[in-house]
Amino acid sequence: MVDLKLVLLLFLSFAPDAIAAPSQVPMGVALNRPRKLQGRFLHITDIHPDPYYKPDASEKSACHRKKPKKATPRSGYYGLPYSGCDSPLTLTNYTLDYLEKEWSADIDFVVWTGDSARHDNDRKNPRTTNEIYMLNRIMAQKMEEVFLSKGIPVIPSIGNNDVWPHNIMLPGPNSVTSEFSSIWRSFVPFESFQVFQRGGYFSVEVIPNSLAVVSLNTMYFYDSNRAVGGCDPTDPEDPGNLQFDWLQVQLEIFRKRGVQVWLSGHVPPSADNFFPECYVRYAEVALRYQDTIVGHLYGHMNADHFFFIDAESIREERNSTPTRGDPHDEGRKGLYKTLLRVFEDIKTPHKISYDDYGVVNVSPSVVPNPYLPSFRIFTYNITGTPYIPADVRRAGTSIEAGSDSARSEDRQAVDSSACQERDSWSRTCRLWQPWHSSPDSPSRTNTLWSPLGYAQYYIPRSKLEAGDKKHAPKYKLEYLTYPVSVLHPPRVADTGTFLYPIPLRHLPKSLRNATITKSKYAPYSLADLTIPSWTDLARRLGDVTEKKLRKRFRRFMYMGGEEA
Numbered sequence: 001m002v003d004l005k006l007v008l009l010l011f012l013s014f015a016p017d018a019i020a021a022p023s024q025v026p027m028g029v030a031l032n033r034p035r036k037l038q039g040r041f042l043h044i045t046d047i048h049p050d051p052y053y054k055p056d057a058s059e060k061s062a063c064h065r066k067k068p069k070k071a072t073p074r075s076g077y078y079g080l081p082y083s084g085c086d087s088p089l090t091l092t093n094y095t096l097d098y099l100e101k102e103w104s105a106d107i108d109f110v111v112w113t114g115d116s117a118r119h120d121n122d123r124k125n126p127r128t129t130n131e132i133y134m135l136n137r138i139m140a141q142k143m144e145e146v147f148l149s150k151g152i153p154v155i156p157s158i159g160n161n162d163v164w165p166h167n168i169m170l171p172g173p174n175s176v177t178s179e180f181s182s183i184w185r186s187f188v189p190f191e192s193f194q195v196f197q198r199g200g201y202f203s204v205e206v207i208p209n210s211l212a213v214v215s216l217n218t219m220y221f222y223d224s225n226r227a228v229g230g231c232d233p234t235d236p237e238d239p240g241n242l243q244f245d246w247l248q249v250q251l252e253i254f255r256k257r258g259v260q261v262w263l264s265g266h267v268p269p270s271a272d273n274f275f276p277e278c279y280v281r282y283a284e285v286a287l288r289y290q291d292t293i294v295g296h297l298y299g300h301m302n303a304d305h306f307f308f309i310d311a312e313s314i315r316e317e318r319n320s321t322p323t324r325g326d327p328h329d330e331g332r333k334g335l336y337k338t339l340l341r342v343f344e345d346i347k348t349p350h351k352i353s354y355d356d357y358g359v360v361n362v363s364p365s366v367v368p369n370p371y372l373p374s375f376r377i378f379t380y381n382i383t384g385t386p387y388i389p390a391d392v393r394r395a396g397t398s399i400e401a402g403s404d405s406a407r408s409e410d411r412q413a414v415d416s417s418a419c420q421e422r423d424s425w426s427r428t429c430r431l432w433q434p435w436h437s438s439p440d441s442p443s444r445t446n447t448l449w450s451p452l453g454y455a456q457y458y459i460p461r462s463k464l465e466a467g468d469k470k471h472a473p474k475y476k477l478e479y480l481t482y483p484v485s486v487l488h489p490p491r492v493a494d495t496g497t498f499l500y501p502i503p504l505r506h507l508p509k510s511l512r513n514a515t516i517t518k519s520k521y522a523p524y525s526l527a528d529l530t531i532p533s534w535t536d537l538a539r540r541l542g543d544v545t546e547k548k549l550r551k552r553f554r555r556f557m558y559m560g561g562e563e564a
Contacts, residue, residue, distance in 0.1 A: 034151075035108070035150075035151050035152075037108055037207070037382045038105075038106050038107055038108050039108070039379055039380055039381065039382040039452075039499070039501075040106055040107045040108060040377055040378065040379050040380070040501075041107050041108050041109045041110065041111060041206075041377075041378050041380070042099065042103065042107050042109075042110045042111070042375060042376070042377055042378075043110075043111045043113070043297055043361075043363050043375070043376045043377075043378060043454075044099075044110065044111075044112050044113075044363075044366060044375045044376075045112070045113040045114065045115065045266075045298075045299030045300075045363050045364075045365055045366070046113075046114070046115040046159070046299045046300065046302055046365030046366060046367050047087060047092055047095075047115065047116050047139060047365070047366040047367060048086040048087050048115055048116070048117070048118055048119060048161070048365070048366070048367035048369065049086070049087050049089055049092040049116065049117070049118065049135055049138070049139065050062075050063070050085070050086035050087055050088065050089075050118040051089065051118075051135070052064045052118075052122070052125050053075065053079075053085065053086060053087070053088040053089070054066070054075065055074075055075055055076060055077045055088075056074045056075060057074065057075045058071035058074065058075075059071065059073065059075070059080060059083050059084060059085055061122065061124075062084065062085055062086070062119075062121045062122040062125075063075040063080055063083070063085035063086070063088075064122055064124070064125060065124075075088075076464060076465050076467060076468075077090060077467050077468045077469065078090050078091045078094065078459075078464055078467035078472070078473050079091045079367075079368040079373065079464055080368060081368045081371070081372055081461045081464050081465065081561075082368070082370055082371060082372070082461070082561045082564075083368060083369055083370065084121060084369055084370065085368070085369060086118040086119055086121075086367055086369060087366060087367045087368070087369075087373075091366070091368075091373060092139070092142075092366070093142075094472055094473075095366055095373065095375070095475075096142050096143070096146050097146075098475060099146060099375070100145075100146040100147075102506070103377065103506075104146060104147060104150055104152065106377075106503055106506075107152060107377070108152065108153075108206065108207070109152060109153040109154070109155065109206040109213065110143070110147050110152060110153070110154045110155065111155050111213060111262065111264050111297050112143065112154055112155065112156045112157070113156075113157050113159070113264055113265060113266050113297060113298060113299040113300075113363070114156065114157045114158055114159025114160075114161075114162055114265075114266035114299060114300070115159030115160070115161045115162060115266065115299065115300070115365075115367075116135060116136045116139040116140075116156075116159065116162060117131070117132040117135040117136060117159075117161050117162055118135065118161070119161060119369075120161075120166050127164060127166075128164065129164040129175075132161075132162060132163070132164050133179050133183065136162055136180070136183050137183050140156070140183050140184060140186075140187070143156070143187075144186050148186055148187070153187075153204055153206045153213075154187050155187065155204050155206070155213045155215050155264060156184055156187055156215065157201075157215040157216065157217070157218070157264055157265045157266050158176070158180065158200050158217050158218075158219055158266065159266040159299070159300065160219060160222060160224065160225075160266060160267060160300070162180075163176055163219065167219075167222065167224040167225055168225055168226070168227050169200075169217075169219040169220070169225055169227060169228070170227045170228075171220075171227075171228060171238075171239040172197070172198045172199050172200060172239065173197050173198050176200065177196065177197050177198065177199065177200045178197065180196075180200060181193060181196055181197050184196075187204075188202050189202065189203075189204060192204075195246060198242075199217055199220070199239060199242060199243050199246070200217035200219070200220075201214070201215055201216050201217040201243055201246070201247075202214075202215055203215070203250055203261075205259065209257065209258075209259060210258075210259060210260070210386070210449065211259065211260050211261075211262075211294075211449050212254055212259050212260070212261045212262070213261070213262045213264055214247065214250060214261055214262070214263050214264065215264055215265065216243065216247070216263060216264065216265035217243060217265070218265040218266050218267040218269075218274075218298075219266075219267075220239040220240040220243055220278075221240050221243075221267065221269070221273075221274045221275060221278035221279075221282065222267045222273060222274065222275075223272075223273065223274060223275045223278075228240060230275030230276070230277055230278055231244070231275055231277035231278040231280075231281055232277065233277055240275070240277075240278045240281070241281070244278075244281045244282070244285060247285060248285055248288075251285065251288075251289040251292055251293070252289075254292055255289060255291070255292040255389060255392065255436065256392055258386050258387070258388045258389075258392065259292075260292060260293075260294045260387070260442050260449040261289075261292055261293050261294065262293070262294055262295050262296075262297060263286070263293055263295070263296045263297070264296075264297040264298070265297075265298055266298065266299055266300050267298065267300045268298040268299075268300060268301060268307075268360055268362050269282045269283070269286070269296065269298070269309065269360060270307065270360075271313060273300075280314055282309070283309045283310075283311075283313060283314045283358075284314060286309050286358040287309065287310075287311060287314075287355075287356065287357075287358060287435050287437070288433065288434070288435045288436060289436055290355065290357075290358060290435070290436065290437040290441065290443055290444075290531075291387070291389055291436045291437050291438045291441035291443065291444075292389075292436070292441075293358065293443060294380075294442050294443050294449055294450065294451055295359065295361060295443070295451050295529065296309075296358060296359065296360040296361065297361055297363070298360060298361070298362050298363075299362065299363055299365065300362075301335075301362050302364055302365040302367070302369065302370065302371060303335055303362070303364060303371070303557050303558060304362070304363065304364040304374075304456065304556050304557050304558075304559070305335065305339060305362050305557050306359060306360060306361050306362065306534060306538075307339060307342065307359075307360050307362075308342070308357050308358065308359060308360070308534075308535075308538070309357070309358040309359075309360060310356050310357050310358075311353075311355075311356035311357075312356070334563070335557070335563065336553075336554050336557055336558075336563065339541075340541060340542060340550065342538075342542075343538040343539065343541045343542030344542035344544075345542070346535055346538045346539045346542055347539075348539070349532070349536070352535060354437075354439070354444060354531050354532055354535070355435065355437040357531050357534075357535060358443075358531070359529075359531055359534040361454075363375075363376045364376075364456075364458075364559065368459075368464065370561065370564035371558060371559040371561050371564075372458050372459055372460070372461060372464065372559045372560075372561075373458060373459045373464065373475075374456060374457060374458040374459075374478070374559070375457055375475075376454050376455070376456050376457070377454060377455045377457070377502070377506075378451060378452075378453070378454045378529075379451070379452040379453050379454065379455075379482075379501040379502070380449060380450060380451050380452055381442070381446060381447060381448055381449060381450045381451075381452055381528075382448070382449075383448065383499075384447050384448035385447075385448060386448055386449075387438075387440060387441050387442055387447055387448065387449075389436060389438065389441075390438070391436075442530075443530060443531055444530055444531055444532065445530060445532075446527070446528045446530060450528055450529070450530055451528065451529035451530070452482075452501060452528045452529060453480060453481040453482040453486075453501060453526060453528065453529055454480065454481055454529070455477060455479075455480040455481075455501075455502050455506070456477070456478045456479050456480065456556070457475045457476065457477055457478060458475065458476065458478045458559060459473045459474070459475055459476070460476055461560065463476070476508075477506070477507060477508055477511075477521055478521075478556065478559070479521050479522070479523060479524075479552075479556055480502065480521055480522055481522075481524050481526045481529065482501055482502075482522060482525070482526065483522060483525040483526070483527065484511070484516055484517060484518060484519050484522045484525075485517070486501060487500070487501065487502065487507065487511055488500075488514040489501075508521065523549065523552045523553075524537055541553055
């Protein structure tokens, strides 16, 4: 078993500053500090710090031991690329120090989607509950020091490697929710503590009265967690059902207030990752509040990709007759080809119903397992007027069942009076409820709070392998979603300033040239990250003649490596 004192000693030997406790900054104080909006935020995930990591160790030993001596490749000072080893403390500390120095002045908030402890991949050094909590506490303290102390909200979520046993989390309140209530006391708003202690989920208004981030506890949806009922429709007290009930209330309140929302969590919401009933409930809520949810941010898979939640998948799951491949049927194996098959079914713009889609973005990891260290900077629109749903504008009137866009084929088969009498909680009755969507909402058209694009940064293999005590590796731009033309915007007349999506100092020299029209760094040229833009990219990727685009998409997905 791991001795906690030994683990702490290892942390001190690798990174003496790693556990220096910064002053505790209450969330309320941090949010009240005046900060000019930058229109950017950081998504970081799957850091997996490993206090046992040693340079020049074998991958077979999880990079913990020198033996076998002849085994290759050997672990580097900052990590072993394309491996099964976790992150050395040199990498985790370097990454967060780099973000503090280079990006903290340029972002508004941080979405941190879990797995902040090492994998249980070494039988000679098995994980313990104390070690997992200790690693999470150290990472939380570092996040407080780097971001929260500067007034930058941080929204963490629980990963499947943040609990012990691995993948297993009992219904709350329990020791996990109790411990994380302490670890994340500076991140969880005071008014959310009671709910968090019960279920491990909460919401934060990162821009008060305008934009919120919901941190979901996907452990209660994840089909590897056999300690829960998987959103059993006959059990309203199942922790997954309780979480969805809470989420629906949150979204209803945010919608009526005109607040836009990002949904975030660790395990992506797919039919393979989630219990079937949990997936259907997630998809229903995601599409019902499409005019309020601007996007979905997840980690866990370590492979860079996106996929869709769509109305057809709900009907297939409900009827147990799936016809579309789920992108995560085999984990990362076969992911690329499965996604292309799904994308081939995307209809042309004049035939598609955008009401039926939600877009899930899955970011790659900091840990170079199995690819390369990375993080992602999103840009969102901070100009324009707030979107208010039509029924909300009609003050004093009730929300009509047919308002906005409700899936009539799902609702017409239901007798609403029967639902009111005895079956109001069932999935059938939930499908009768209206689905709110609008082409004018921020998820559908570029307006205030709409996601505009992102820049993906990573440490190239050569830089990671060459790093040593005197030469730290450098994060480089891997690619971005924007057209090259928007990287050098015109002067804004009323302010006399420029609204750069990515500060020029963070771009390669070739992109700092305002006359450039094409670049290998900009393969997608998406006008924004609204649902129509994503479906257009998917349709292009689904075209078998787009060989060059497909090749780039695959290279970015696996960061130049192979499927793992």
